[in-house]
Amino acid sequence: EAGVAQSPRYKIIEKRQSVAFWCNPISGHATLYWYQQILGQGPKLLIQFQNNGVVDDSQLPKDRFSAERLKGVDSTLKIQPAKLEDSAVYLCASSLGVASYEQYFGPGTRLTVT
């Protein structure tokens, strides 16, 4: 079974530029999560989708971050404009869905903002 796919793996941008990350979850997984992991810390949830609907985006800085999952499969996370403090690894995870708590993570995208 293929795991969660993410691209790109690395991205370097200057502050105030925009960037987008892509995630393809495990086939059949209804729930998709985006996490931000700052160096030396545990992952922090940014947004959770159930199929193509948002379940929780309370920790998403909506003035600069946006995410979508239009067809209930792939998802994109965008940052515009980026700030220095956005430097982190952005992790995508997926799970089967309601009452299935096992979350499986992709390899992440390491973002460096200079």
Next chain:
Amino acid sequence: GENVEQHPSTLSVQEGDSAVIKCTYSDSASNYFPWYKQELGKGPQLIIDIRSNVGEKKDQRIAVTLNKTAKHFSLHITETQPEDSAVYFCAAIPNFGNEKLTFGTGTRLTIIP
């Protein structure tokens, strides 16, 4: 909201010895407690989990124990091997119907050959 504390932040053990990592949580309604292993440059990998209706779970060299009264849970790795070196994270989900994981701060485990 849920708060998860994890100790120690770093741990070094001789190959073949056991390693124990402990976590405490704040929300008594939490009911699902996974452990993740994260190697350098990779995403977290789910290695074992436990639900609140179980006190202990074991999978080969890895075991997790849960004390609901004290609100803490622990990861036990026996007969450690060099490939066990990684950062380990505990996490908790506060209640049914909410799959939002709250992670601990991580433990860097180093196995000394």
